[in-house]
Amino acid sequence: GAVVSQHPSWVICKSGTSVKIECRSLDFQATTMFWYRQFPKQSLMLMATSNEGSKATYEQGVEKDKFLINHASLTLSTLTVTSAHPEDSSFYICSASWDAEAFFGQGTRLTVV
């Protein structure tokens, strides 16, 4: 099946700094990618839809200025958590669809201290 890769797998940053997470589709082109957030013992919550060459579409309640999404190519979307705070600590997961399936990255564990 298709492969989606995220980087980094985990990151620890200081409060107030920004963190960038990359999501790559390795063997297919994805005009649309999706970003999810998952808190401990909870389900995945869709944050935004990343569209290649245009602005991302954010779910209700997600701050677009805090979670910056860039989808500059057909194989790469990035999520930047700006001015991160401890409450932003979470598991961030991206996905891309291909042939009616969604393929997910391995996730990025963000810890803000």
Next chain:
Amino acid sequence: DAKTTQPTSMDCAEGRAANLPCNHSTISGNEYVYWYRQIHSQGPQYIIHGLKNNETNEMASLIITEDRKSSTLILPHATLRDTAVYYCIVRVSNTGNQFYFGTGTSLTVIP
């Protein structure tokens, strides 16, 4: 997309079949039933999907009732590595559509 209801948790003995139910009584005619699973601290993994006919692949079988209001995912011979949270999702099969996850079923396979 239609809402789904799944039991919060289930146990299954190793080597036995695991049957995971899902209710989707408001499913529309063009919505597919998808199953994904998530092993702890990993991204979700695709298992199987179907529209109205039963489906089988190397991982599992999907049984959809004739009225399509419910379905069952069957893992024929559960192993310890099948311990995970299983998500049943209904959505239109379109590569541009996002997936909305419910609470899922936490399956524990017991030795």
